[in-house]
Amino acid sequence: MTENPDATRPAWTVRGTDRDEFPEALRVVAEALLIGEDLDAIAERMRPLFDAAGYERVLVAVDGKGDAEEVVGSTNYFSFEMALPGGPRAVAGVTGVGVWPTHRRRGVLSALMRRQLADIHASGGKYAALWASEGAIYGRFGYGPAVTEVETAVQRQYGELRPDAPRDPALVVRLSDPGRVRDDLARVHREVAAVQVGQFQRDVHWWDKVLRDDSDARGGRSPRRAALVSGPDGPLGYALYRTLNKRGDDGARGEVHVEEIVATAPAAWTALYEHLFNRDLTSRITFAFLAGDNPLHHLLVDRDRATPTLFTSLWVRLVxxxxxxxxxxxxxxxxxxxxxxxxxxxxxxxxxxxxxxxxxxxxxxxxxxxxxxxxxxxxxxxxxxxxxxxxxxxxxxxxxxxxxxxxxxxxxxxxxxxxxxxxxx
CATH class of the missing domain: 3.30.1050.10 (SCP2 sterol-binding domain)
Known part of the structure; x- marks a missing residue:
């Protein structure tokens, strides 16, 4: 199917791809998104997800013919079970969208997105969702900004929780390597993802991706840690975070960088926050992703010390x-x-x-x-x-x-x- 009507330019085509050509699609996406990481490293990290899901959902735009054929655009999606209003539904999680810089403004992205929507619809899909690298791009393809999330930081001296915050002496917080408590993490997340709108269920390959901890990706921070809170009946919540050792003229100025915090009971939220705000040698706790109604701002004695920065996460498309x-x-x-x-x-x-x-x-x-x-x-x-x-x-x-x-x-x-x-x- 030739998508470019301009006969003065080499014709380009949108088609499927396979495992062997997959690195070429990654090459385009990495260049488009200015990702400087080695392509072999990206492929090694991503292949398990695509080997499990299949490559039939990956689309490429190719320019030229025969030996001169070159991949100049790509898009793909994962099949998620995501909590939506009304219950868990199948959602196409669109990702890996990119166009080679010399082929921008030529309709390549439009053709890729149009073909992808047609494929999702033909398979019976009703929804697509994505994280946008640029908010100006996807509205014209029918995606709307559906989720506003929060990032924030709290200086440790202002991390005191209200005296009436729910506390349960039967709960225990355990700090561990995430791999050792992986089953407990998955159990908590599975329960939350079944009901919290916007969350998707993670299979074993997604947990591999979430917990992968390459030393060159830490940015000088510690290996990832898991704070797991449990009660008599099992795990109730966890926080995944790293620490950063820093010192100033006045002494230790370490940081706690929280990547994910999840809980299924009010007292578990309290236990996790008190653990994070009481790490020795630290002065600042940052939270990369919080829901707009996360309990943190309600539990702090001085909620204004956690100034929220709002950002759009999920864009949703009704297919x-x-x-x-x-x-x-x-x-x-x-x-x-x-x-x-x-x-x-x-x-x-x-x-x-x-x-x-x-x-x-x-x-x-x-x-x-x-x-x-x-x-x-x-x-x-x-x-x-x-x-x-x-x-x-x-x-x-x-x-x-x-x-x-x-x-x-x-x-x-x-x-x-x-x-x-x-x-x-």
Whole structure:
């Protein structure tokens, strides 16, 4: 399939690839994302995931023919089981997107993304999600910014927790090499990922990736440690972190860098935070990924000492608008005719009548006049229940034909708990 209509340029084609050609796809992605790591090292790290998942989901754009053929673009996705409103669902976790620098602005990325959406839809998929290297790129392909996460840092002297923070003397915190407690880590994460919207379940290969601890990737920090909190019935939470030995004129100024913190009970959160804030020879604790409603800010005596920096993590794409809206849970009843624009997935474009309440939803095509007209990216942004459609309305990016429709949709789509992914894929 030739995607470039300009006959004055060498034709390029979008097609599948295989294990042997996979390093060429990695080469393109590494160059596009300015990754300076040795390609052999990247391939060694990534191959187990792709060997397990298969290479049929990897797409490449190739320029030239025969011996002159060159890979100039790539995209792929992992098949995740991700918690969504309404329960765990199959989600295409899009990753490895890149175009060779000499082939930018020639439609290569558009063709790759369009083909990928068609493939996901043909396989019965309803959702895609990704982490964006640049926020300006993926909105035009129908992805919406659905999850806002938090990073923060706390000076140790301000890490005191409230006296009424839940504490359980039966809980024990154990510091260990993560490999020794891997089964316990997986047990806790599996429980959380089943219900926390935005989390995906990790198989053995993903745990291998998460816990891999190459010395040249530590940036001068310690090997990774696991603080595991357990009660009489088993593990209840963990924190994965590294320490950095630093000294200043006034003595030790070490740092604790928390990569992941997970808990299934309030007292377990308290136990983990108190462990992290009480490491000797440290003065600063940083948290790379926290949910917007993480307990930290509520547990600190002085919450303003943990200034949050907000960032967009997951971008969500509804590959099948009707199917995705029909199987979602809703916080309030809503009836509306939604007119959807979707230039990369034409099967979604048109008017859909939504009738939903707490018991379920029905979504059908209709010829009725629309109550609201919007882009598919707006629905992707709002789908997980954190991003409101009202913001798009105020910005003039969607059209409300019947006043109150957007407010009604926001009330129905809202979730009280903040979505969270916490792991770049």
């Amino acid at each position: 099948d608008v009707a199917g995705a809206l029909a199987e979602r849970s809703y916080a309030a009843p809503v009836e509306a005719v939604v007119e959807v624009a979707d230039r990369h997935a034409p099967w979604n474009a048109g008017r859909w009548r939504i009738e939903a309440d707490r018991g379920g939803a029905r979504v059908e095509p209709t010829a009725q006049a629309p109550d609201v007209s919007l882009d598919v990216s707006h629905l992707g942004a709002a789908y997980l229940g954190q991003t409101s459609l009202t913001g798009y309305l105020r910005a003039g990016l969607l059209t409300e034909h019947v006043p109150g429709t957007v407010a009604g949709l926001d009330a129905a789509l809202h979730r009280a708990d903040a979505p969270f992914c916490g792991r770049i894929f």
